[in-house]
Amino acid sequence: xxxxxxxxxxxxxxxxxxxxxxxxxxxxxxxxxxxxxxxxxxxxxxxxxxxxxxxxxxxxxxxxxxxxxxxxxxxxxxxxxxxxxxxxxxxxxxxxxxxxxxxxxxxxxxxxxxxxxxxxxxxxxxxxxxxxxxxxxxxxxxxxxxxxxxxxxxxxxxxxxxxxxxxxxxxxxxxxxxxxxxxxxxxxxxxxxxxxxxxxxxxxxxxxxxxxxxxxxxxxxxxxxxxxxxxxxxxxxxxxxxxxxxxxxxxxxxxxxxxxxxxxxxxxxxxxxxxxxxxxxxxxxxxxxxxxxxxxxxxxxxxxxxxxx
Amino acid sequence: xxxxxxxxxxxxxxxxxxxxxxxxxxxxxxxxxxxxxxxxxxxxxxxxxxxxxxxxxxxxxxxxxxxxxxxxxxxxxxxxxxxxxxxxxxxxxxxxxxxxxxxxxxxxxxxxxxxxxxxxxxxxxxxxxxxxxxxxxxxxxxxxxxxxxxxxxxxxxxxxxxxxxxxxxxxxxxxxxxxxxxxxxxxxxxxxxxxxxxxxxxxxxxxxxxxxxxxxxxxxxxxxxxxxxxxxxxxxxxxxxxxxxxxxxxxxxxxxxxxxxxxxxxxxxxxxxxxxxxxxxx
Numbered sequence: 001x002x003x004x005x006x007x008x009x010x011x012x013x014x015x016x017x018x019x020x021x022x023x024x025x026x027x028x029x030x031x032x033x034x035x036x037x038x039x040x041x042x043x044x045x046x047x048x049x050x051x052x053x054x055x056x057x058x059x060x061x062x063x064x065x066x067x068x069x070x071x072x073x074x075x076x077x078x079x080x081x082x083x084x085x086x087x088x089x090x091x092x093x094x095x096x097x098x099x100x101x102x103x104x105x106x107x108x109x110x111x112x113x114x115x116x117x118x119x120x121x122x123x124x125x126x127x128x129x130x131x132x133x134x135x136x137x138x139x140x141x142x143x144x145x146x147x148x149x150x151x152x153x154x155x156x157x158x159x160x161x162x163x164x165x166x167x168x169x170x171x172x173x174x175x176x177x178x179x180x181x182x183x184x185x186x187x188x189x190x191x192x193x194x195x196x197x198x199x200x201x202x203x204x205x206x207x208x209x210x211x212x213x214x215x216x217x218x219x220x221x222x223x224x225x226x227x228x229x230x231x232x233x234x235x236x237x238x239x240x241x242x243x244x245x246x247x248x249x250x251x252x253x254x255x256x257x258x259x260x261x262x263x264x265x266x267x268x269x270x271x272x273x274x275x276x277x278x279x280x281x282x283x284x285x286x287x288x289x290x291x292x293x294x295x296x297x298x299x300x301x302x303x304x305x306x307x308x309x
Numbered sequence: 310x311x312x313x314x315x316x317x318x319x320x321x322x323x324x325x326x327x328x329x330x331x332x333x334x335x336x337x338x339x340x341x342x343x344x345x346x347x348x349x350x351x352x353x354x355x356x357x358x359x360x361x362x363x364x365x366x367x368x369x370x371x372x373x374x375x376x377x378x379x380x381x382x383x384x385x386x387x388x389x390x391x392x393x394x395x396x397x398x399x400x401x402x403x404x405x406x407x408x409x410x411x412x413x414x415x416x417x418x419x420x421x422x423x424x425x426x427x428x429x430x431x432x433x434x435x436x437x438x439x440x441x442x443x444x445x446x447x448x449x450x451x452x453x454x455x456x457x458x459x460x461x462x463x464x465x466x467x468x469x470x471x472x473x474x475x476x477x478x479x480x481x482x483x484x485x486x487x488x489x490x491x492x493x494x495x496x497x498x499x500x501x502x503x504x505x506x507x508x509x510x511x512x513x514x515x516x517x518x519x520x521x522x523x524x525x526x527x528x529x530x531x532x533x534x535x536x537x538x539x540x541x542x543x544x545x546x547x548x549x550x551x552x553x554x555x556x557x558x559x560x561x562x563x564x565x566x567x568x569x570x571x572x573x574x575x576x577x578x579x580x581x582x583x584x585x586x587x588x589x590x591x
Contacts, residue, residue, distance in 0.1 A: 162559050285419060
């Protein structure tokens with residue numbers, strides 16, 4: 001018994017160290033924002049953040065780091081393996097695979113991020129207001145979102161592709177239209193619980209308009225889960241773009257995107273003998289989405305109060 | 310079907326009388342209710358491409374899709390709950406961490422890349438399984454197409470396993486922290502009985518709900534995998550219909566999958582009421 005009381009556990013030692021730091025005033029150094037500090041101490045999230053940033057920067061400065069035009073057909077260089085001239089070889093009409101992957105990233109990331117932000121704009125703004133106000137508008141929009149979410153996502157997306165036609169803009173509109181439901185419901189649920197807080201009652205007593213209360217005072221407190229959701233939606237939309245383009249129903253084939261580059265792999269000859277045409281881009285999509293998912297998980301751990309340690 | 314030439318040489322008057330006869334000049338709502346009444350009577354219209362009744366086209370493809378997705382659902386449920394439980398019981402161990410990484414990879418890598426890798430490895434290099442397709446002429450029993458089924462079903466279940474596993478893990482962790490587990494342990498019940506008869510049973514309820522939500526995937530979730538493996542199911546037919554703008558066919562398949570979702574969520578409600586004594590049906 002005696003020993004167990006006197007023995008210091010590892011937790012005790014940690015507390016001692018913290019107390020020491022606090023007394024000497026060293027703990028105030030470094031990054032003040034708790035969420036940011038926690039995010040940066042999460043190794044996987046930092047790795048994801050670094051990788052995703054590198055890819056985004058590379059696709060923005062694409063003309064500076066690619067020697068070749070991704071669209072330029074060169075019939076003398078068909079399906080050449082990787083060499084010093086073409087780092088990742090050439091595809092079946094002689095286009096440089098490396099340049100296509102870097103330029104393709106522009107469109108793929110644009111579709112993913114643009115659709116996620118579009119869905120967030122609709123879902124969050126409607127959810128924040130109707131979740132706070134309630135009433136018949138709230139139930140009406142809730143029903144609409146239920147109708148949208150009753151479809152399996154890919155069926156609804158393909159259905160809209162058939163109606164609206166294939167183009168880059170249409171694809172982003174379609175993803176936004178099919179993806180806002182989740183964000184709407186999540187924001188609404190957050191608002192429903194936050195609006196019962198006492199500070200909201202105080203604001204109401206001051207006579208602030210419900211528009212001001214919901215957007216300026218309640219919404220900021222719900223931002224954590226919303227950010228996580230936007231991040232994960234971006235990953236999901238990039239995967240969906242790749243899937244749709246793989247089916248030949250996404251972004252029109254003449255625009256290079258990650259999905260469109262992979263599209264050729266349905267040809268068994270290419271799949272078996274010319275790995276450099278499809279393998280690098282497959283790895284690229286997977287790592288990029290993995291990176292975004294790591295960021296999303298890191299964000300969740302650092303903003304969710306129930307997980308604070 | 311009307312040949313293209315006949316349509317091209319039509320005079321405007323003939324075109325108009327044709328539209329009148331087919332009811333295309335009626336207002337939108339009337340046309341919609343005409344379609345709806347047809348659907349209620351089991352008449353889904355005719356394919357733009359072949360003129361065959363849509364119902365027959367889809368019913369023809371449905372067994373292939375259900376075969377694929379039921380197999381995958383079964384496989385992923387068994388593997389996912391098993392590994393998820395182990396992961397939760399050995400929390401923090403190397404096994405748990407590797408399963409977590411696997412789960413992360415499973416949600417990050419597009420399903421068709423798994424499919425392509427499986428084809429390259431098992432069909433083209435090792436030549437264990439055929440590349441794609443389902444039936445060869447003359448071979449029509451289940452055992453004949455089992456080799457064709459194994460690859461697509463495994464790839465599909467691999468994707469679905471990741472989700473089931475993560476879910477089972479957190480649900481199991483949740484249930485192992487509850488009071489009744491302490492009670493069971495303090496009564497001296499062997500640890501494996503505590504884990505499997507007490508913890509696992511309670512942890513299973515949310516997992517069953519998740520599987521219920523997967524049921525609609527039976528029709529909607531196989532679209533891309535069917536394309537990769539040239540599996541002649543509803544999903545492949547849907548892609549063809551979208552490419553050819555074959556609207557009656559698109560509508561019927563969308564209608565089917567929405568109904569699958571509605572029926573599944575109804576079943577989930579019934580099932581949770583049955584499994585969880587705290588939920589009562591009003």
